[in-house]
Amino acid sequence: MKELKVISLENGVILSENLVKGSILPRTSAELERDVLIQNDTIVEGAIYARKLEIQNGDVEILGAVFTKLEFHISNNAKGDIILRKTVATSDSLVSYARDCRPMFMADINGKTVKLCNAFVAGSIFADEVILEDCIVLGGVFATAKLTMKDCIVGTFNAKNVAVSGDIKLLLPSAFSGEEMQVTSEARLFNLSLADLGALYKGTPEMENTGIIEMNTYSDEQESQLFEGDEKVLVHCYSVVGKVLAADLVNVDKLRNHFLIGATALGSQLLKTYDLGVDANGELCEIIPEKVADFFFNLLHGKIQVRTLEGSFSIQEIAQRLS
Template identity: 50%
Template structure:
């Protein structure tokens, strides 16, 4: 890998391959605002990056500072290797990656007009007008001002006017929201993992008896609310298992360690030390690194880790006795 200690780029496009950039790639004059950056493989940038269009043709790539692209941030569909953004990513237009053979990790939030991601891990949240996710994990929320199209993904929650779901969808938080009725493809299943024993699963240990995923019925688990203002009225639909979660709160769910695991993922590189969940099934320390958490959730998506099902129905008196 070549180390570029002092960078003197001109106003034309920048192409980097086998480079370590000790610093930022930022424009210093107006003409450089239209400069495109192309990463061709095996690059590390230790500072922030600005580009008119940022293209990643090949991994490995690690950008340790914040990233902003004026026109587009694009990951080539044939890209391989590891691609990671350690800070927040923004774009005035679109963030697009349909690559199926690379390990794409966003350690923080994504903010763009449109976001299309396949096989990506986002430790933060996504904010956009339109979002398309396929085989993705988003620890935070997916917040769209227009619509979300989601297939075979794990997300913390979502809030959008319109949403279409397909495949198997997992929610990490008790509730998610839309304005229009959710469009559900045939054969779609939605599960809520609020009461799943993620801590034990992460360590490869047996799951707690009173834990598991709750299969959500889009019809019965939908709650419609009317929001009325001075000059407007809006309908908000929530898809929630919050009643079941509140009832189960009488149990000792702290031992699930879900909150600690998800917080460690969302804070990512901001943590000054690596935390752990104790000892795993092999007697080794179950370290909470972003990459380990990413692998854990993708194993859930792939069915390599099976979460036991929990009956969504509950008897309050029975739960009280167990508590």
């Protein structure tokens, strides 16, 4: 791998088997229109600014933030590891449909259009339009216009228009849409807020009264009206929060779900590696982003089975617990 200390090319930057000891940032007005092409096997230790950024192949690691004036594209034929440690932002589009590699975005994504397949996002996504397929987003997905999801795990979502297909799993109790959610006949919505993710990550037995809740997009939907001055906004809320709070079946703090997700999302900013204690083999179970990504994809693809938790509860049971 050839080491590069300074990048100063007006027409464009092409990287192949390079270690960039610094940032790729414009120093002249002409360099504002510079494209960056990463062909393969490259580490950039700083940030990148480009008119267009394309990654053709892994292994690629960018330690600083990324901003593109136009598009950020990962080739459909890309293979290997692609890891972006800090925030990624684009004034236009971020597109990755690669099936043979798993791009890992370890912080937030901001853009006009975000289209991802087989990607892991430790932070949140903010865009006008978002299309996700076979993706993990530990934070929220927030779209001002439309959100389309197929077979994904997301923390939560909020969009004016939401269309889902396949299995969608939520990490938080509630999600929102401006209009009624469009659901295909085979689509299923699940909630993992009461699943013992910490135990599943360690490979140890799950706590009692924990598990995944299958949601009903009709009975678990509530309409709310929000007012801002004379303007009225209708919001559709899909939630199991009433069941979570009312049933009071488990000590949520012991699940370590928020700690697992938070430590992963903040991994690039933390000075130490945290752990969840001892795993099933008696070894220290550290929270490593790549390992967390594997865990959630195994959860998404059914390789790790979660106990099913009945979403119903009785008033008598609540009264007994509160008395």
